[in-house]
Amino acid sequence: MAKPTDLVQGTLDLLILRTLALQPMHGWGIARRIRQVSNEVLQVHQGALYPALHRLEQQGWIRAKWGESENNRRAKYYSLTPDGAKYLRQEQAQWRRLSSAIGLVLEMSS
Amino acid sequence: MRWYYKLPLRLRSLFRKDRAELDLSDELQFHLQNQIDEFVAQGMDSQEARRAARQSMGGVEQVKEECRDMRRTNLIENFLQDVRFGFRMLRRNPGFTVLTILCLTLGIGANAAVFSWVEGILLRPYPLVSHQERLVTLTGTVRDEKAETSWPDLLDVQRSCTLCETLFVSKITGASLSIGERAEVMTGSIVSANYFDAIGVHPILGRGFEPGEDTGRNAHPLVVISYHLWQTRFKGDPEIIGKTQRLDNVVHTIIGVAPEAFYGTFVGRSMEYWVPASMLEVFDGGDKLEDRGARWAEAYVRLKPGVTRNQAQQEISAIAARLEAEYPATNRGRGIKVWPLWQTPFNHAGHLLPTFEIMVVVAMFVLLIVCANVGNLLLVRSFARGHEMTVRLALGAGRARLLRQLVTEGLLLSTCGAAGGMLVAYWCRHALVLLFPRDVMYLPGQIDGRVLGLSAAICLVVTLAVGLVPAFQTRHLALADTLKTGVSTVLGARGGAWFRSSLVILQVTLSFILLVGGTLLMQSLRKIRTTDPGFSTTRVFDTWIPFVAAGYDAQRAKTFQDELIQRVRALPGVEAAAYARAVPLGYGSFSSTPIAIDGYEPPPNEQPTAEYNEVSPDYFATLGIPLISGREFTRADDENVARVAIVNQTMIARYWRGQNPIGQRLQVKGNWVRVVGVVKDSKYYSMDEAPRPFFYVPLRQYFSIEPDMHIRTTQPLRTVQTALIHEVRELDPNLAVSEMITLQEQVERSTSHELVAVALVALFGGLALLLASIGLYGVMSCTVSQSTRELGLRMALGAGTSNVLRLVLLRGLVLTTTGMIIGIALALLLTRLLGNLLYQVSPRDPLAFVAAFAVMTLASVAACFLPAWRATRIDPIQALRAQ
Numbered sequence: 001m002a003k004p005t006d007l008v009q010g011t012l013d014l015l016i017l018r019t020l021a022l023q024p025m026h027g028w029g030i031a032r033r034i035r036q037v038s039n040e041v042l043q044v045h046q047g048a049l050y051p052a053l054h055r056l057e058q059q060g061w062i063r064a065k066w067g068e069s070e071n072n073r074r075a076k077y078y079s080l081t082p083d084g085a086k087y088l089r090q091e092q093a094q095w096r097r098l099s100s101a102i103g104l105v106l107e108m109s110s
Numbered sequence: 111m112r113w114y115y116k117l118p119l120r121l122r123s124l125f126r127k128d129r130a131e132l133d134l135s136d137e138l139q140f141h142l143q144n145q146i147d148e149f150v151a152q153g154m155d156s157q158e159a160r161r162a163a164r165q166s167m168g169g170v171e172q173v174k175e176e177c178r179d180m181r182r183t184n185l186i187e188n189f190l191q192d193v194r195f196g197f198r199m200l201r202r203n204p205g206f207t208v209l210t211i212l213c214l215t216l217g218i219g220a221n222a223a224v225f226s227w228v229e230g231i232l233l234r235p236y237p238l239v240s241h242q243e244r245l246v247t248l249t250g251t252v253r254d255e256k257a258e259t260s261w262p263d264l265l266d267v268q269r270s271c272t273l274c275e276t277l278f279v280s281k282i283t284g285a286s287l288s289i290g291e292r293a294e295v296m297t298g299s300i301v302s303a304n305y306f307d308a309i310g311v312h313p314i315l316g317r318g319f320e321p322g323e324d325t326g327r328n329a330h331p332l333v334v335i336s337y338h339l340w341q342t343r344f345k346g347d348p349e350i351i352g353k354t355q356r357l358d359n360v361v362h363t364i365i366g367v368a369p370e371a372f373y374g375t376f377v378g379r380s381m382e383y384w385v386p387a388s389m390l391e392v393f394d395g396g397d398k399l400e401d402r403g404a405r406w407a408e409a410y411v412r413l414k415p416g417v418t419r420n421q422a423q424q425e426i427s428a429i430a431a432r433l434e435a436e437y438p439a440t441n442r443g444r445g446i447k448v449w450p451l452w453q454t455p456f457n458h459a460g461h462l463l464p465t466f467e468i469m470v471v472v473a474m475f476v477l478l479i480v481c482a483n484v485g486n487l488l489l490v491r492s493f494a495r496g497h498e499m500t501v502r503l504a505l506g507a508g509r510a511r512l513l514r515q516l517v518t519e520g521l522l523l524s525t526c527g528a529a530g531g532m533l534v535a536y537w538c539r540h541a542l543v544l545l546f547p548r549d550v551m552y553l554p555g556q557i558d559g560r561v562l563g564l565s566a567a568i569c570l571v572v573t574l575a576v577g578l579v580p581a582f583q584t585r586h587l588a589l590a591d592t593l594k595t596g597v598s599t600v601l602g603a604r605g606g607a608w609f610r611s612s613l614v615i616l617q618v619t620l621s622f623i624l625l626v627g628g629t630l631l632m633q634s635l636r637k638i639r640t641t642d643p644g645f646s647t648t649r650v651f652d653t654w655i656p657f658v659a660a661g662y663d664a665q666r667a668k669t670f671q672d673e674l675i676q677r678v679r680a681l682p683g684v685e686a687a688a689y690a691r692a693v694p695l696g697y698g699s700f701s702s703t704p705i706a707i708d709g710y711e712p713p714p715n716e717q718p719t720a721e722y723n724e725v726s727p728d729y730f731a732t733l734g735i736p737l738i739s740g741r742e743f744t745r746a747d748d749e750n751v752a753r754v755a756i757v758n759q760t761m762i763a764r765y766w767r768g769q770n771p772i773g774q775r776l777q778v779k780g781n782w783v784r785v786v787g788v789v790k791d792s793k794y795y796s797m798d799e800a801p802r803p804f805f806y807v808p809l810r811q812y813f814s815i816e817p818d819m820h821i822r823t824t825q826p827l828r829t830v831q832t833a834l835i836h837e838v839r840e841l842d843p844n845l846a847v848s849e850m851i852t853l854q855e856q857v858e859r860s861t862s863h864e865l866v867a868v869a870l871v872a873l874f875g876g877l878a879l880l881l882a883s884i885g886l887y888g889v890m891s892c893t894v895s896q897s898t899r900e901l902g903l904r905m906a907l908g909a910g911t912s913n914v915l916r917l918v919l920l921r922g923l924v925l926t927t928t929g930m931i932i933g934i935a936l937a938l939l940l941t942r943l944l945g946n947l948l949y950q951v952s953p954r955d956p957l958a959f960v961a962a963f964a965v966m967t968l969a970s971v972a973a974c975f976l977p978a979w980r981a982t983r984i985d986p987i988q989a990l991r992a993q
Contacts, residue, residue: 026140
């Protein structure tokens with residue numbers, strides 16, 4: 001079974017946490033929001049989304065609660081824990097550093 | 111605080127598996143529904159949308175499985191799996207399992223038992239007494255040597271000490287209680303009135319003492335009795351309060367019954383009654399309570415929270431210095447010393463301390479030996495399991511996973527061992543008493559949280575030690591090599607064997623040290639018991655008659671004693687007989703007095719004191735103490751003539767500079783007495799004491815109502831006893847005769863602490879020797895079975911039985927000798943720890959080392975012989991063909 005590479009996995013975690021930083025949301029909502037915000041560029045496949053959510057929950061970054069969805073269905077809402085928020089800030093900073101570094105390297109030849 | 115979120119989740123996935131599963135499918139179902147809705151909104155019909163949604167989800171089951179993986183319950187599940195597997199492995203090798211658990215039980219049990227004794231006797235010795243961790247004890251000092259204190263001194267300390275929460279006095283005493291027909295001497299305490307309040311123990315019936323009940327000469331004949339006494343002698347009478355009881359023939363009113371588990375505050379004895387200090391005269395003789403010069407009291411202090419012993423010592427020393435300035439006549443050169451509870455000098459704690467120190471070290475040694483032994487057994491087994499491990503590695507098991515498995519198995523073994531060990535400790539918690547011969551001792555062990563905690567810690571250490579040893583071995587497993595089986599080595603080959611060998615060497619080393627220690631202690635005990643106490647021991651008997659209980663006053667007792675001694679001297683076989691207030695080496699203390707000597711000017715800060723015994727005519731002849739010059743006491747030395755004394759050699763050396771003191775004067779308790787004789791030094795308090803100044807005064811001039819009677823005779827003890835009882839009954843049928851013992855028995859009783867040390871070290875030493883032999887046997891057997899091929903080859907090439915035998919035995923002896931050489935080096939360093947326990951035996955006594963060497967060599971030859979013999983039975987043809 002092919003596992004996502006660390007980079008992909010780490011990026012997905014970051015996206016999920018960032019999305020949840022806005023408001024508590026269920027899995028479907030997270031996928032839709034990432035898709036919309038990224039102008040349909042980032043498609044989160046549920047085969048990766050749900051394991052990621054469960055892992056983040058086990059790690060204590062997010063927590064889950066059952067609630068009513070906007071269309072009156074029972075849905076599992078995830079929200080950020082204080083530790084998760086801290087972790088997100090760290091990871092965001094890390095990501096910015098990394099991406100700007102990569103940007104610098106890519107700009108070099110031109 | 112992430113665990114706050116994580117823990118419930120983990121627990122839920124472990125214990126509420128079905129619930130978690132349901133949630134998971136609900137969650138994915140919700141996603142599916144939303145996907146369907148979206149497709150419908152895009153214009154698909156519902157049937158089509160459903161199919162498309164399913165397709166886009168990928169396999170729902172795969173997603174679920176991945177989610178489950180994320181839950182990471184593996185750690186615990188793996189552990190349970192390891193435990194189950196471990197149990198299977200242990201069941202499959204019952205011999206190995208039983209041997210290992212037995213070893214661990216011994217090791218952990220020995221440690222838990224020793225610690226429970228230390229705990230129960232030294233650390234928290236007094237059941238029910240509150241805040242024992244802040245209790246300290248007080249004794250007086252004379253020029254920094256331990257001495258007694260006086261009641262007025264202690265009252266002054268109590269009044270002025272700001273760091274002390276409370277101070278109370280408790281002094282052990284004996285008194286005869288007669289209830290109905292039976293009279294019995296029982297142990298009790300003379301206490302200050304605040305005693306029960308200070309220790310936080312409240313009588314279950316009646317009351318404790320009230321303030322002021324410890325003042326006034328004989329003013330408060332009150333007694334609190336123990337629960338045990340209440341139940342046994344008063345049959346639990348609920349109306350007991352207010353009834354009266356004779357204690358040493360003085361009527362006391364029973365005012366309280368102490369709780370069941372309360373035994374008083376004296377390590378080694380359980381108290382049966384408590385009387386206030388005002389009654390001191392009844393129990394201890396003499397009007398000593400208000401006398402600052404009369405030193406008898408033993409005191410405890412509970413410090414205020416946070417106060418250290420040093421701070422308390424400083425303050426109390428300052429108080430003592432003030433007292434010294436204020437009362438120079440009685441307190442010159444005297445101080446007060448604060449002792450931790452476990453060093454209490456006036457009960458058995460102080461005596462037992464050195465023994466316990468040794469015990470802790472010895473128990474640790476045994477534990478180490480056990481670990482080495484079990485490690486070795488596991489190694490031998492891991493060798494057998496090498497193939498299994500390799501296969502598991504080859505099939506993809508992580509090394510960490512294998513390690514965990516091995517540690518789990520170690521944990522299983524050590525847990526079983528710890529459980530067994532706790533049982534051993536539980537059975538042994540009162541066993542210490544058994545080692546004290548015929549001496550009624552109360553020495554309970556205590557199994558409490560701390561003992562359990564220590565055992566758990568030991569168990570953990572053992573687990574790691576034991577589990578990691580084979581793990582260390584698997585580290586070297588090379589897949590390809592081991593899969594090709596056919597492991598065969600030659601004798602003395604390098605590789606894994608060196609590790610096992612070093613474990614054996616460790617065991618031999620430790621057992622050797624224990625053997626040396628045990629032998630040294632045994633020699634010391636023999637020396638102590640055979641050393642010359644300065645008086646005859648074998649043909650001199652000692653007994654006493656409880657006159658007070660029978661209602662005798664001093665005059666009647668004097669008449670009776672004179673009458674009796676005449677009759678005893680006339681008995682067949684009796685060579686001499688005499689009375690003395692105290693028996694040498696007994697628990698009771700000799701009288702003590704400040705002394706002054708004509709012509710001796712004491713240093714400015716010194717108040718010379720000496721101890722003395724009140725003895726009758728013929729005393730020295732009876733005990734066989736040689737008279738050096740002058741004369742013995744005679745019947746003429748009575749109340750009506752000038753007082754006299756006989757001094758010992760040390761006294762002459764110290765106070766008369768070796769000059770002949772006969773005719774000189776000596777001041778005893780303020781009265782001048784004339785020295786009429788000099789006797790040889792003898793032992794007074796203990797067999798290993800240094801010579802001390804001591805003198806004797808005539809019993810008639812310093813009368814004591816219940817002296818000991820010494821009889822020197824050629825007859826056996828039983829005959830003398832019967833004859834004596836007959837004579838006493840003839841004079842007064844109401845009088846009883848107390849137990850009669852030889853002075854040799856007295857010597858043995860006084861050295862029972864040494865006996866305990868010897869018995870325990872010998873026991874553990876024997877155990878260690880046995881374990882080391884098992885270890886050696888295991889390694890040699892394993893070596894032989896692994897070298898079958900080599901041995902077969904040697905035999906095929908013409909090696910005879912004796913050659914093979916010698917080869918294997920030599921290999922074993924090389925291990926033992928290496929261990930012993932290291933052992934000798936370490937023992938030379940370590941036996942100094944025995945210092946205090948050794949009497950006239952050098953810690954480096956060559957005899958002990960030679961004896962230990964011989965025993966160890968014999969044991970190792972025995973351990974190696976069976977494997978060696980088995981080696982000679984190898985059939986060369988089969989051995990060579992097998993591989």
